[in-house]
Amino acid sequence: MRSVHKTVLLNETIDGLNLSSLDKKDNVLILDATFGGGGHSIEILKRYPNVKIIALDQDKGAWEKAKDKFKGLEKRISFINKNFRDIDQIFQKENLKDSYAFTQGGIRTGNQHDALNLSNYLFDGIIFDLGLSSDQLENSGRGFSFMKNEPLLMTMKENPLPEDLTAMDIINGWSEKSLADIIYGYGEERFSRRIAKAIIEARKLNSIENTEDLVKVISDSVPASYRRQRLHFATRTFQALRIAVNDELGVLEKGLEAGLRVLKKGGRISVISFHSLEDRIVKRFFKDKKDKEEVILINKKPIIANEEEIINNPRSRSSKLRILEKII
Ligand SMILES: C[S@@+](CC[C@H](N)C(=O)[O-])C[C@H]1O[C@@H](n2cnc3c(N)ncnc32)[C@H](O)[C@@H]1O
Structure with missing residues (x-):
């Protein structure tokens, strides 16, 4: 199945990386820490012929669904099926040299590297577009959506291990x-x-294994007036479970710290968040690094989607984009 994900804040995120200022340089290197449907990556590759991308996603299926978009561009993108929490370990020299350099795109298996000089393993720009893709929400079969009856897994990983x-x-x-x-x-x-x-x-009687079971439990426990509100009564519980299963707030803190470590001086990070808990972490991280004079903030207030984008892609309604530049 092909990716159906609609990219949020596409131009704002890419423009935020200020790649036009690097158009005279060879081999500008971007880390797309949340590849998803590849929407940001493909646009960057099309706009900037001097850019190569390393893309991460903890969901292996992301590359499979999006790879057709990259026909002819495979030599400029390398997909790694890893969690951005592990950026430090992924970009250790010894791991990178053998496993992740570029040949023909796709998932790197080892001993493949070309002439790209990755000697200092630093990036000119990094994108974090947080949360779930629409592919995961609508087609993963892992129980992210209360609109479908699926097993309650909620792992962003395609095939969770027993542990x-x-x-x-x-x-x-x-x-x-x-x-x-x-x-x-x-x-x-x-x-x-x-x-x-x-x-x-409920679980004293039977274990709760499917989204439908859980929706019924929630429905029976909240007031009737709450069930009639615009926001579906199960939305918040589903969000909470997904965040807990994937330790989303913990990995965000680690990912941002590690991202800044592998960013070049003058490089930029664009982060898109989708709810207040995420944005609070991003805001605090940005402020802390600014106070330590390690970065400057490109936008004082978060950039949000305009009306046209919200109409075309309602998911963009809650998005907030923050951008920083590393100065030391
Ligand atoms: C909103 S989508 C990204 C969409 C993408 N920018 C696009 O335009 O197509 C988020 C993706 O990030 C992945 N993701 C979320 N947290 C992650 C993490 N900690 N490490 C790696 N991938 C992660 C999800 O699996 C999902 O595919």
Whole structure:
């Protein structure tokens, strides 16, 4: 199946990297830390012939779905199926040299490298476009959407290992307090306690394994007026579980720190977040690095989608783009 993801803040994110200022340089290197449907990557490759990209995604299926877009451009992009939390380890010299340099695109398997000089392993720009892609939400079969009946996995990884945490593990194993805490903390759900209590009661009878089971438990536990609101009553609980399963806030902090370490002086990072918890982490990280005089902030206020984009792609409604430049 092909990628159906619509890229958010496409021009703003790419323009933010200021790649036109590097058009006289050879081998400008960009890290797309969240490849998804490849929307940002493909546009950068088309606009800037001197750019090569290393793309990460923890979902292996992302490359499979998007690779057709890159026909003829494969020598300029290399996809690595890894979590951006591990940027430090991925770009250690010894790992990079053998595994990830460019030949013909696709997933690198080892002993393949060409003339690109990656001697200092630093990037001219990095993109983090956080959260889920529409492909994952709509077609992964992993239980991200409450609109479909699917097993409650919620792992961004395509094939979770037995030791990987899933939403099913959390729902059927965690204590009432822990459930209430994540539903409140990561979902900002005001009925978190009622929902947690209802989950505990329901799982005494049968384990909760599918999205439909969970939606019913939530529906039975919240007030009727809440069920009639515009925002679907399960949205916040589903968001909370997904954040917990993938440790999204923890990996964001690690990824930003590591990203700044592998960024060149003068290089830029564009980060798109989709909810207030993510944006708070990005904002705090940017401020901290600015106070330490390691970076300057390109935009004081986050850039948001314009009306036209919101109409064409409602997912962009909550997006916020922040951009920094490294100065030391
Ligand atoms: C919003 S989509 C990116 C869309 C992409 N920019 C485009 O325009 O097509 C986010 C992607 O990042 C991936 N992702 C999220 N967190 C990640 C992480 N910690 N490490 C690696 N990939 C991650 C998801 O699997 C998903 O495919």
